[in-house]
Amino acid sequence: MATSILDLNSEQTAEASAEGDDLRLVEALRQASEQAYEELLSRFQQPVYTLALRLLNDQSEASDVVQEVFLKVFRNIGNFRGQSTLKTWIYRITVNEAHNTRRWFFRHRRREVELDTSLEDARNWKEIIPDRSRSPFEEAFDHEQHLMIEAALEKINPIFRDAVVLRDITDLSYEEIAEVLGVSLGTVKSRILRGREALRDELAGSLNARPALRLVPKTAE
Amino acid sequence: MSCEHVQELISPLLDRRLAAGEREKMLAHLQVCRKCDEHLEAIQNQRKALRRMDCAPVPAGLTAQLRVMASHERERHLSRATLAARFRYWSGRMELMVDNLMRPFALPFAGGLLSALVIFSVLVPSLSFHHNFGDEAFFTSPDGEVVLVDSRGGYVQAGYLDPRILPLNIAIPDNSNAVTLTVDENGKVCDWYVSRGQLTPELLNVVMFSQFKPATNFGLPTAAKVNAVQQVLPGRMRS
Numbered sequence: 001m002a003t004s005i006l007d008l009n010s011e012q013t014a015e016a017s018a019e020g021d022d023l024r025l026v027e028a029l030r031q032a033s034e035q036a037y038e039e040l041l042s043r044f045q046q047p048v049y050t051l052a053l054r055l056l057n058d059q060s061e062a063s064d065v066v067q068e069v070f071l072k073v074f075r076n077i078g079n080f081r082g083q084s085t086l087k088t089w090i091y092r093i094t095v096n097e098a099h100n101t102r103r104w105f106f107r108h109r110r111r112e113v114e115l116d117t118s119l120e121d122a123r124n125w126k127e128i129i130p131d132r133s134r135s136p137f138e139e140a141f142d143h144e145q146h147l148m149i150e151a152a153l154e155k156i157n158p159i160f161r162d163a164v165v166l167r168d169i170t171d172l173s174y175e176e177i178a179e180v181l182g183v184s185l186g187t188v189k190s191r192i193l194r195g196r197e198a199l200r201d202e203l204a205g206s207l208n209a210r211p212a213l214r215l216v217p218k219t220a221e
Numbered sequence: 222m223s224c225e226h227v228q229e230l231i232s233p234l235l236d237r238r239l240a241a242g243e244r245e246k247m248l249a250h251l252q253v254c255r256k257c258d259e260h261l262e263a264i265q266n267q268r269k270a271l272r273r274m275d276c277a278p279v280p281a282g283l284t285a286q287l288r289v290m291a292s293h294e295r296e297r298h299l300s301r302a303t304l305a306a307r308f309r310y311w312s313g314r315m316e317l318m319v320d321n322l323m324r325p326f327a328l329p330f331a332g333g334l335l336s337a338l339v340i341f342s343v344l345v346p347s348l349s350f351h352h353n354f355g356d357e358a359f360f361t362s363p364d365g366e367v368v369l370v371d372s373r374g375g376y377v378q379a380g381y382l383d384p385r386i387l388p389l390n391i392a393i394p395d396n397s398n399a400v401t402l403t404v405d406e407n408g409k410v411c412d413w414y415v416s417r418g419q420l421t422p423e424l425l426n427v428v429m430f431s432q433f434k435p436a437t438n439f440g441l442p443t444a445a446k447v448n449a450v451q452q453v454l455p456g457r458m459r460s
Contacts, residue, residue, distance in 0.1 A: 032298040037291040045287055049279045063283045070287055074294035145270050167236070168271035174238065193232040200263055 022086040029077045040073070044087075047170060048094050054165045055098040057154050061105065065097045072097075088179040091170070095162055095180055102158060152202035160195030167192050222250050227257045231264050384423055384451035386433075391448075393417050399450040400424050406442040408433040416448065423451050 025043075028036030048069055052062040072093050080089060153161055166177045178188045227250050233239050234247060251258050300310030393399045398418030405411040413428050427449045436445030 032295050032302070034295060037295055041287055041291060045279055045284065046276065049283065050275060050277045053277045054274065059280065063280060066283060067286060067290060070290060071294070074291065074298070142273065146274055149270055149274065164271070168268050169275050171272070171275065174236070189233065189238070192236070193229060196232050196264055196267065200267055203267065
């Protein structure tokens with residue numbers, strides 16, 4: 001019991017500290033401090049890009065969304081009242097921008113087909129360079145798994161996908177997700193549950209334990 | 222607890238959002254129900270796989286673009302901070318706009334102006350002529366010097382005053398003799414009549430021997446009339 005009280009206190013202290021950091025950063029941004037712009041980018045460009053990428057599953061679209069998000073953040077930082085955390089405010093802008101992009105995509109580019117670039121070609125070189133600390137099998141397995149999950153995420157309802165991505169990839173709490181999506185806590189719970197179930201149906205058992213390495217005997221030629 | 226209910230609670234269980242009592246009941250069910258346990262394991266694996274996707278490397282180009290954008294936005298923000306800064310910003314933009322607009326024209330304009338000046342200064346000596354846009358410019362009366370014959374039969378210039386050649390529009394004085402001459406385009410007298418007083422030998426000399434510069438009309442020689450006037454001195458006047 002004592003431990004849980006201590007945990008609660010430390011969580012509250014961390015929250016207060018984060019809130020203080022946010023307010024300081026926002027104030028510095030309002031004063032147009034160069035350092036503040038740097039700090040905002042270094043803190044948020046990675047998570048915002050990841051979120052946009054997972055919501056859209058397209059690198060170029062995600063890059064465009066990230067630029068739009070930061071443009072809005074820079075221009076509207078004066079309107080930030082501190083009613084939510086800076087993180088949830090920025091994530092909310094990201095989710096809205098991703099929705100707008102997705103809507104635009106479905107209206108205009110649905111019928112476009114890439115001619116000469118495969119998914120493999122479109123990937124960043126950093127993603128292609130092998131990680132020497134892991135075995136090729138693990139690397140290939142993870143890669144395959146990522147592709148499967150990306151494909152499955154793309155198939156599920158965008159409303160559920162947003163909730164699942166925010167919870168399981170971006171690791172937001174239910175309360176933060178409710179703020180980002182602008183819905184009630186109950187709705188968040190329901191969307192996460194349904195999203196996970198939909199994802200499980202799409203993946204249909206492919207993410208169970210790693211398959212054993214099978215050696216297929218072949219006759220010598 | 223039914224399996225359906227337990228499967229609905231798997232998600233809150235993984236997110237630690239179940240009350241202690243409900244959690245205990247659920248765990249007890251999972252220990253005896255293989256189907257629900259497999260369901261839990263599938264969702265857990267799925268979560269683990271999703272968590273491994275939490276860090277996609279940001280493209281280097283995007284990072285650079287964001288830094289450039291941040292720099293522009295900061296400048297924009299600073300330019301709107303005060304009225305003076307705003308004025309400086311807009312005047313700078315206007316200056317840049319005018320500069321950008323004029324720059325493509327500046328070189329051709331300067332070159333054109335310079336070449337026009339050179340060409341004009343080269344051609345102007347050959348183009349220079351007397352411009353006089355008065356009445357004389359279009360029509361000039363005949364003009365000339367009165368020539369007399371001396372005692373030896375040679376031509377001599379007559380005196381300045383007697384007789385004088387006057388254009389028709391100048392009135393002839395009362396106490397004078399005058400002849401009106403018609404001078405052709407070659408400067409020769411082709412016709413004449415006494416317009417006042419009487420014909421004196423001096424006036425006759427003028428009629429017969431004087432050479433005129435012909436009248437001009439738009440620069441071309443033409444025939445015109447002129448008066449030769451000789452003032453009658455009191456001593457010489459004939460009654």
